[in-house]
Amino acid sequence: MTDITRRDALQGLLAIPAGLALSPDAVERARAHVAEALVDQGTPAKQGAAQPAAYQPKQFSPDEWHLVRLLVDDVIPRDAHSGSATEAGVPEFMDFILGEYASNQQWMRDGLAWMNAECRRRFDKGFVSCTVPQRHEVLDAIAFPQRAAPEMRAGVEFLNRFRNLTASGYYSSRIGIADLGYVGNRPVAEWEGTPPEVMKWLGP
Amino acid sequence: MAQATPRAQPATTYDVAIIGSGAGGGMAAHELTKAGANVVMLEAGGMWDNARDSAMFRMPYDSPRRGASTPERPFGEWDACIGGWQVPGEPYTKAEGTKFDWWRARMLGGRTNHWGRISLRFGPDDFRRKTLDGLGDDWPISYDDVKPWYDEVDKLIGIFGSVENLRNDPDGMFHEAPAPRYYEHLVKRTSDKMGVTCIPARLSIITKPLNGRAPCHYCGQCNRGCATNSNFSSGNVLIIPALRSGRLKLITDAMAREVLTGADGRATGVAYIEKTTGEDREVRAKVVVLAASACESARILLNSRSARHPNGIANQSGVVGKYLTDTTGTDVAGFIPRLVDVPRHNADGVGGGHIFMPWWLDNRKLDFPRGYHIEVWGGLGMPSYGFMGGIQNYPDGGGYGAGLKQQYRKYWGATVGFSGRGEMVPNGNSYCEIDPEVKDRFGIPVLRFHWEWRDHEYRQVKHMQETFRALIAEMGGEVWSPMPTREQGYGIANGGAIIHELGCVRMGTSERDSAVDANCRAWDCDNLFVADGGPFVSQADKNPTWTILALAMRTSAYITAQRKAGAL
Numbered sequence: 001m002t003d004i005t006r007r008d009a010l011q012g013l014l015a016i017p018a019g020l021a022l023s024p025d026a027v028e029r030a031r032a033h034v035a036e037a038l039v040d041q042g043t044p045a046k047q048g049a050a051q052p053a054a055y056q057p058k059q060f061s062p063d064e065w066h067l068v069r070l071l072v073d074d075v076i077p078r079d080a081h082s083g084s085a086t087e088a089g090v091p092e093f094m095d096f097i098l099g100e101y102a103s104n105q106q107w108m109r110d111g112l113a114w115m116n117a118e119c120r121r122r123f124d125k126g127f128v129s130c131t132v133p134q135r136h137e138v139l140d141a142i143a144f145p146q147r148a149a150p151e152m153r154a155g156v157e158f159l160n161r162f163r164n165l166t167a168s169g170y171y172s173s174r175i176g177i178a179d180l181g182y183v184g185n186r187p188v189a190e191w192e193g194t195p196p197e198v199m200k201w202l203g204p
Numbered sequence: 205m206a207q208a209t210p211r212a213q214p215a216t217t218y219d220v221a222i223i224g225s226g227a228g229g230g231m232a233a234h235e236l237t238k239a240g241a242n243v244v245m246l247e248a249g250g251m252w253d254n255a256r257d258s259a260m261f262r263m264p265y266d267s268p269r270r271g272a273s274t275p276e277r278p279f280g281e282w283d284a285c286i287g288g289w290q291v292p293g294e295p296y297t298k299a300e301g302t303k304f305d306w307w308r309a310r311m312l313g314g315r316t317n318h319w320g321r322i323s324l325r326f327g328p329d330d331f332r333r334k335t336l337d338g339l340g341d342d343w344p345i346s347y348d349d350v351k352p353w354y355d356e357v358d359k360l361i362g363i364f365g366s367v368e369n370l371r372n373d374p375d376g377m378f379h380e381a382p383a384p385r386y387y388e389h390l391v392k393r394t395s396d397k398m399g400v401t402c403i404p405a406r407l408s409i410i411t412k413p414l415n416g417r418a419p420c421h422y423c424g425q426c427n428r429g430c431a432t433n434s435n436f437s438s439g440n441v442l443i444i445p446a447l448r449s450g451r452l453k454l455i456t457d458a459m460a461r462e463v464l465t466g467a468d469g470r471a472t473g474v475a476y477i478e479k480t481t482g483e484d485r486e487v488r489a490k491v492v493v494l495a496a497s498a499c500e501s502a503r504i505l506l507n508s509r510s511a512r513h514p515n516g517i518a519n520q521s522g523v524v525g526k527y528l529t530d531t532t533g534t535d536v537a538g539f540i541p542r543l544v545d546v547p548r549h550n551a552d553g554v555g556g557g558h559i560f561m562p563w564w565l566d567n568r569k570l571d572f573p574r575g576y577h578i579e580v581w582g583g584l585g586m587p588s589y590g591f592m593g594g595i596q597n598y599p600d601g602g603g604y605g606a607g608l609k610q611q612y613r614k615y616w617g618a619t620v621g622f623s624g625r626g627e628m629v630p631n632g633n634s635y636c637e638i639d640p641e642v643k644d645r646f647g648i649p650v651l652r653f654h655w656e657w658r659d660h661e662y663r664q665v666k667h668m669q670e671t672f673r674a675l676i677a678e679m680g681g682e683v684w685s686p687m688p689t690r691e692q693g694y695g696i697a698n699g700g701a702i703i704h705e706l707g708c709v710r711m712g713t714s715e716r717d718s719a720v721d722a723n724c725r726a727w728d729c730d731n732l733f734v735a736d737g738g739p740f741v742s743q744a745d746k747n748p749t750w751t752i753l754a755l756a757m758r759t760s761a762y763i764t765a766q767r768k769a770g771a772l
Binding site: 074075076077079081082092093096097100101136139143144145146147159160163164167168169171172173174176177179180181182183184185186187188189191192193194195197198199201202 | 261263264270382383384385386390420421422423424546547548549550552584585586588590591592593594595602603604606609612613616
């Protein structure tokens with residue numbers, strides 16, 4: 001394992017909230033066995049440094065790529081709390097997944113074509129040429145399966161899958177994990193159980 | 205079978221040859237080398253050392269795959285276990301209409317790299333089911349015979365749990381169990397209210413130092429292989445220590461073909477294929493221990509034919525391959541509104557549930573004969589590929605944009621799931637045999653499976669579904685999937701899906717109806733033993749690994765005693 005990852009892991013250990021009241025001995029013990037554990041663990045793959053402008057998609061045509069980049073951010077936009085799907089590298093993630101798991105290619109291709117066709121039917125232009133309100137009109141028609149019109153079924157099924165894949169990419173990214181507030185996958189010297197404030201929240 | 209080129213005669217004759225490096229093989233290697241034997245072990249896969257190979261602490265963004273599965277790792281790219289229900293070049297076949305999937309692990313440590321570390325002793329009733337309900341068969345041994353070995357396994361490997369004094373779920377020598385997670389508190393309260401016994405989990409994870417291993421550090425990633433070896437895997441806890449004795453020769457990438465025998469019918473060694481070269485090889489040994497997994501050991505026995513063993517070794521009775529069982533399984537998950545917006549905290553804990561429900565009812569008052577235990581899942585686990593799929597099923601009904609992001613935040617951690625794991629009654633229509641036509645890429649004849657669930661299992665799984673739905677309703681939750689119908693088998697998993705295959709080389713009191721005796725020694729070959737799930741006479745409502753370990757330790761002690769007495 002690289003020094004960077006070891007350092008991150010040790011920082012993770014040091015970042016245990018003071019409220020957990022660890023004994024110095026317990027911290028030292030955890031630190032020691034983590035340090036020992038991390039020897040020779042191999043080098044983790046580097047996070048693909050997201051440089052969207054330079055990225056050349058392998059599975060999407062230029063037109064599809066343009067559409068995908070708009071659509072992922074319609075699904076997961078930047079908000080006051082965190083960045084957008086494109087900022088989190090979701091289009092690049094999708095490109096990789098389509099290459100590695102080819103069963104995703106057909107529904108993706110058909111779905112992107114459906115989006116364009118629906119936009120042309122409604123507004124006489126493709127998805128990427130639509131205004132934001134026009135794009136949202138189409139999304140409103142397919143994003144809520146229970147109230148979607150029967151003739152929107154192909155769009156509904158596409159968006160269900162596209163939304164799942166967007167969430168997979170987004171919430172497994174650094175940005176997404178920080179958004180959720182996931183604080184695990186790190187060594188803990190003593191398992192203290194559920195914190196008191198969470199027990200209080202849970203109620204009797 | 206084709207053996208065009210004669211094999212070179214090996215120079216060494218080992219005291220013991222062990223086929224397989226999983227729970228049973230690892231235990232045999234550990235115990236026999238400790239007792240002074242020179243041992244050779246054949247493993248069909250490659251080397252694995254958690255201290256070097258574990259992917260512990262990787263974050264999903266460390267890989268473009270984000271933790272998704274790969275062909276060699278169906279449980280995710282960082283799962284320790286190399287293997288799956290399909291292994292390239294190693295097919296198996298199924299009789300028409302059979303739904304059965306055969307899991308194989310191909311690496312040092314075998315399936316112990318995969319499992320959930322749920323380590324339950326079989327109870328007194330589990331060894332004498334026929335006496336109690338007339339179904340299946342009794343074991344030739346009792347809980348009292350195995351208890352001392354369970355104790356030794358506890359001491360050697362380590363297990364956490366709690367002393368409960370439950371009659372058929374015997375306590376062990378436990379390390380302290382970790383306190384429940386937030387949703388587990390809710391499940392525990394609900395179970396108490398409904399009269400479902402709910403107790404701390406019993407997992408082979410240590411929570412205090414043991415035999416040079418550090419205690420658990422609660423990163424929740426047991427399945428990736430623990431770099432501190434705070435949980436049990438055969439490779440790091442048994443075999444690598446055995447290698448340090450200098451008395452264990454480990455041969456990896458060695459695919460066993462058959463047990464070799466002499467003119468007197470006794471085992472002389474093992475023929476195998478060296479996978480890296482494709483060449484036929486053999487090892488010579490005074491004693492052979494099969495620990496290749498229940499079905500793989502049956503396959504090796506059935507393929508070991510000679511004039512003295514025309515139907516395969518240990519198979520005078522024709523019982524090898526018969527009475528194959530797996531654990532029954534079904535799962536139900538529910539959305540729990542009162543867990544919405546759970547305050548963020550580290551809920552990882554150990555790599556598995558902190559609570560479980562052992563079988564709590566009396567089958568004499570039910571319409572199915574055997575019990576099940578319940579495993580509980582949920583929480584704030586590490587987000588990765590597949591995160592919260594199907595968000596449109598939550599109360600907002602789907603959406604997009606800033607509102608959708610808010611949904612993912614508030615609903616994360618608000619789902620609780622239950623998995624039932626129950627006892628199947630052995631039946632005559634669930635078995636494996638050698639396929640007369642098909643061979644694997646090494647030229648070894650493959651297994652053909654036959655499988656049938658009976659009403660015993662269907663009714664039990666129906667009860668699981670009803671119980672899980674009632675638990676979720678009592679928590680104020682909602683199940684999105686409808687109750688599966690009888691036509692859908694009440695949601696029962698395929699045979700083999702729970703990866704608890706047992707039987708096939710069953711033990712018994714007579715060579716007329718069993719393959720091995722109460723010491724797991726072949727009736728018709730006195731220097732051949734079986735140390736995996738093969739000798740099990742019945743399942744239980746418990747995972748089998750702890751019993752495989754205890755029986756392998758017991759068999760190893762028997763081999764050592766016989767060797768000392770000059771009988772082997």
